[in-house]
Amino acid sequence: AQSVTQLGSHVSVSEGALVLLRCNYSSSVPPYLFWYVQYPNQGLQLLLKYTSAATLVKGINGFEAEFKKSETSFHLTKPSAHMSDAAEYFCAVRGGGADGLTFGKGTHLIIQP
Amino acid sequence: DAGITQSPRHKVTETGTPVTLRCHQTENHRYMYWYRQDPGHGLRLIHYSYGVKDTDKGEVSDGYSVSRSKTEDFLLTLESATSSQTSVYFCAATTGQGTGNTIYFGEGSWLTVV
Numbered sequence: 292a293q294s295v296t297q298l299g300s301h302v303s304v305s306e307g308a309l310v311l312l313r314c315n316y317s318s319s320v321p322p323y324l325f326w327y328v329q330y331p332n333q334g335l336q337l338l339l340k341y342t343s344a345a346t347l348v349k350g351i352n353g354f355e356a357e358f359k360k361s362e363t364s365f366h367l368t369k370p371s372a373h374m375s376d377a378a379e380y381f382c383a384v385r386g387g388g389a390d391g392l393t394f395g396k397g398t399h400l401i402i403q404p
Numbered sequence: 405d406a407g408i409t410q411s412p413r414h415k416v417t418e419t420g421t422p423v424t425l426r427c428h429q430t431e432n433h434r435y436m437y438w439y440r441q442d443p444g445h446g447l448r449l450i451h452y453s454y455g456v457k458d459t460d461k462g463e464v465s466d467g468y469s470v471s472r473s474k475t476e477d478f479l480l481t482l483e484s485a486t487s488s489q490t491s492v493y494f495c496a497a498t499t500g501q502g503t504g505n506t507i508y509f510g511e512g513s514w515l516t517v518v
Contacts, residue, residue, distance in 0.1 A: 300444070325507075334406075334509040335447075336496060381446060385507075389454040391437045391460065391496065392507055396446040 293384045295317040297395035305403045307399070310369040312356075312398050313381030317363065318373045323385040325392065326356055330378045338380075341365060377402045406508035407431040410495050416516045423482040427495030436478040437462075437496040437507070438470060439443050440489075447494065453478055486518045 294391060298313040316322055324341040339350025346358045352375075356367045379399050383392040408429040410473045417423050427436065435454055439447040449462030451452040459470050467489060478497075481491055495510040 293516060314441060320471070332512075334511045335496075336509075337506050340506065349427075354514075387487075389452065390460070391435070391449055393453055394439075394446040 293322060293386045293393050295382050295384050295393060295395035297380075297398050299301075299384050299398055300383050300396065300399060301399045303401040303403060304372045306374055307371050310376065310400065312367040312380050312382075312400065314356075314365045314367065314395060315363050316365060316382075316384045318384055318386060318387050323384070324358060325354075325381060325383045326350065326354070326365075326367050327381045328352075329397075333379065336380065338367070339395070351367045372400075372402050374402050374404070376400060406497075407412065408469070408495055409462075410493075410510040410513045412513060413511065414514045416518060417485050419486060419517055420484050423485050423515065425480045425493055425495075425515070426490075427478040427510060429476050429478075429495075429497045431497070431499070431508075433467060433497035433499050433508075434475070435481065435498045435500070436472065436488055436496055438478065438480045439494045440464065440491040441494060441512075443493050450480065450493075456509070482515075485515075487498075487517050488506040490517045491515060 294317045296315045301338045326338040327335040341358045379397045381394040437452045438450040446466045453459045453472045493513045498505045498507040
């Protein structure tokens with residue numbers, strides 16, 4: 292079984308500041324980890340995924356995430372926030388079976404001008 | 405373009421009526437999923453399919469049934485809609501179980517049960 296915890300249902304940062312969205316996972320098997328973004332009234336778009344090839348994963352729109360097994364974490368970062376980054380972000384884990392993704396509850400990212 | 409379309413995109417229905425949501429994909433994905441999204445809960449798996457006529461229950465399957473008679477279509481049926489089933493429903497699909505297989509999402513279906 293696997294689960295994901297996202298710390299902070301809402302995160303607010305100033306435009307140009309560092310974005311840090313936290314995700315911790317629990318998995319009984321080597322996890323496959325994902326970050327998705329959801330803009331208002333839209334579906335989910337894949338930002339990046341951890342495939343075990345490298346612990347630092349780069350994604351779209353300048354985002355990246357680092358897999359830390361010792362901390363069971365997969366935090367999402369972006370060096371400089373842009374107004375267009377305002378959205379809902381979901382961390383998800385997949386255990387390798389047919390039953391798809393287990394999602395965290397999401398973090399709403401607010402960008403202050 | 406993930407090649408996944410959902411219909412209807414918006415629906416208002418009355419308590420007690422049956423409702424069917426359709427998911428259609430054009431990429432020959434083997435695995436398909438139905439999730440519901442509610443504030444404070446993220447996305448929760450309702451049912452999934454691992455092939456034609458092969459389906460299984462997810463975390464929140466009570467009150468829902470699914471069918472998959474062909475690869476491209478995955479139907480979600482609310483047998484007798486209740487207000488607690490007011491939600492946004494997302495269909496998703498992927499080709500395989502491996503890490504290289506991204507799970508793609510449709511645009512969502514907004515369902516209101518009054």
